[in-house]
Amino acid sequence: MSSVKVDGFQSSAIIEALETAFKGYSEKEKKEQINKTKGIFELHIKNEKGDEAVWTIDLKKAGTVYTGAAKPKADVTINMSDETFMQLAEGKLNGQKAFMTGKLKTKGNMMLATKLDAVLKSVKSQAKM
Template sequence: MSVNVPGYKSSPYFEQLKTNIEANPESYIKKAKGTYEFHIKNKDDKEQTWTIELKDKGAVTAEASKSKPDIVLTLTDDVFVDLVDGKLNGQKAFMQGKLKVKGNVMLATKLDGVLKAAKAKL
């Protein structure tokens, strides 16, 4: 199932993450150990949810988590792209109010390596 959602710059990154994670789920589960739910607003002020499940199976979906996520990240499409591209640091985005985090904040630090893998392939 595709995770590409028209109207979002983030979509290709989630597609690449899905490909990477499905190819080697154990590696990503070992790195991140958690369920990450992203609420991303695009330029039209529409919100899309993506979930990266790295607890048991290693999956990326374009929907809310079926179970309670360990961490929920709320941000704009542009901020997500800047984070993955390395133009913006997650901690700085959080401090500037561009990134809202609920849940296990420590998991956010583990996400950096997972997101960088998406950039490397694009």
């Protein structure tokens, strides 16, 4: 069982796929992904029950995904619903539109937040999401 799974969240499957993809990257692939992104995302995702899960995607130094708040501090914190994250991951919604319609809120480096789409797409092509 994955260390990033949180029961009650559809997003867990996507986060697990990210974790699997990152673990499967060669050092070269990991460095390329880090160089493209250069940031730490802290995702706050609420499910239909109103519960919140927090995941961190570190693409600044480590190339890892884990549950909980970012250590060190996140470059961008993104708040959204479980449903919105799923739509982003499936390519049914883009981050900019989600932000403009209030489905996604950011704190910190907003330009980095725009790279989340690219991170999800690059992993989607490698993992079966």
